[in-house]
Amino acid sequence: MTALEDRDSVIQLIGGYIVSNAIRAAGDFGIFSLLDVDDGLTLTEVALGARIDEAHLIRLLRTLQQAHLVEEAGNRFHLTSPGRLLVPEREGTLANFARNFTSPLFQRSWDSLEETLRTGTPGFFLVNQQSIYDYFAEDDAANALFNGAMQEEAAATATAATTIITLAENERVIDLGGGDGTFLTKLLQANPTATGTVFDSPAGIANAPSVIDRSSVANRCDFQAGDFFTAIPRNGTTYILKSVLQDWDDERAYQILRTCAEQVPAGARLIIIGNFIPDDFDRNAAVGYLTDMCMLVISGGRERTLDDLRRLLDRAGLPTASLSHRRVGPLTAVELTSAP
Numbered sequence: 001m002t003a004l005e006d007r008d009s010v011i012q013l014i015g016g017y018i019v020s021n022a023i024r025a026a027g028d029f030g031i032f033s034l035l036d037v038d039d040g041l042t043l044t045e046v047a048l049g050a051r052i053d054e055a056h057l058i059r060l061l062r063t064l065q066q067a068h069l070v071e072e073a074g075n076r077f078h079l080t081s082p083g084r085l086l087v088p089e090r091e092g093t094l095a096n097f098a099r100n101f102t103s104p105l106f107q108r109s110w111d112s113l114e115e116t117l118r119t120g121t122p123g124f125f126l127v128n129q130q131s132i133y134d135y136f137a138e139d140d141a142a143n144a145l146f147n148g149a150m151q152e153e154a155a156a157t158a159t160a161a162t163t164i165i166t167l168a169e170n171e172r173v174i175d176l177g178g179g180d181g182t183f184l185t186k187l188l189q190a191n192p193t194a195t196g197t198v199f200d201s202p203a204g205i206a207n208a209p210s211v212i213d214r215s216s217v218a219n220r221c222d223f224q225a226g227d228f229f230t231a232i233p234r235n236g237t238t239y240i241l242k243s244v245l246q247d248w249d250d251e252r253a254y255q256i257l258r259t260c261a262e263q264v265p266a267g268a269r270l271i272i273i274g275n276f277i278p279d280d281f282d283r284n285a286a287v288g289y290l291t292d293m294c295m296l297v298i299s300g301g302r303e304r305t306l307d308d309l310r311r312l313l314d315r316a317g318l319p320t321a322s323l324s325h326r327r328v329g330p331l332t333a334v335e336l337t338s339a340p
């Protein structure tokens with residue numbers, strides 16, 4: 001690469017926020033949905049559908065084009081394969097995920113990144129004077145958007161995650177921090193004799209009744225609101241913590257695991273599912289490094305390596321001698337069985 005090409009690459013990186021905001025605005029104007037047609041649309045057709053002046057719209061479309069989300073052929077604009085992931089309602093969609101993480105609420109938290117790096121206090125807390133989950137308990141719209149983003153993540157990974165969990169006959173599964181039940185209902189569908197409880201905070205569980213009702217396992221799945229820092233249901237045979245621990249710093253993650261050590265019944269299993277980062281830098285773990293920074297700024301949590309997790313489990317007094325793990329794609333399920 002020449003120095004000028006390097007310069008160009010760095011300017012593109014500096015402009016990452018421009019792409020983030022372009023994705024948010026295009027979503028708000030419904031542009032990804034408009035373009036989700038076989039023949040694509042002309043600039044004029046997109047402008048009419050989105051009600052934006054063509055002269056402004058073309059600049060947004062060119063930004064999306066250079067980000068490989070939109071392409072142009074014969075004067076018609078089309079979505080690329082990654083671009084289709086931003087169409088709401090499509091399988092595997094990231095539409096709510098994009099809206100949530102590019103929202104002003106989330107983006108403002110990055111304004112004080114230097115202070116976060118100096119002090120460790122999450123930018124979200126510096127701006128809002130409360131932690132993210134306390135904030136969600138008071139802002140229904142932000143809570144619904146976040147839950148929608150988590151639902152997309154859970155839906156996209158549920159099938160893979162169910163393949164790394166083997167349940168025996170008649171198990172009772174407790175999904176701690178199970179959100180709206182997207183994952184647990186999928187797991188119960190794959191295990192016809194199992195029953196289960198989605199356990200989450202009152203705000204986190206808000207959509208669970210409708211997800212469970214619409215599923216084919218409504219007669220085998222219920223939900224319970226609570227706080228995993230204090231008390232969890234004691235009637236499970238398998239407990240799941242999926243994509244939960246990374247929200248919390250070591251002290252708070254330890255407290256969740258202590259609740260499990262004290263309250264998971266003898267002989268039951270605890271399965272921790274997450275995207276663990278490798279011990280040494282690996283370019284393939286790029287998303288993990290970004291979400292790790294995001295946790296620092298938004299929730300005060302962190303991504304962990306499997307060794308980091310093992311240290312926390314040991315400290316919480318959980319039986320790591322029985323630890324085993326299984327992996328599918330970026331997901332790893334770490335399993336422990338408590339002494340009978």
Ligand SMILES: C[S@@+](CC[C@H](N)C(=O)[O-])C[C@H]1O[C@@H](n2cnc3c(N)ncnc32)[C@H](O)[C@@H]1O
Nearest residue numbers: 150154177178179200201204226227228242243
């Ligand atoms: C990152 S989301 C993961 C959701 C789900 N397990 C999944 O894999 O999609 C973390 C979940 O922890 C829940 N949570 C946060 N604080 C909680 C608490 N004190 N007690 C129970 N659940 C809590 C949140 O409401 C949210 O649903």
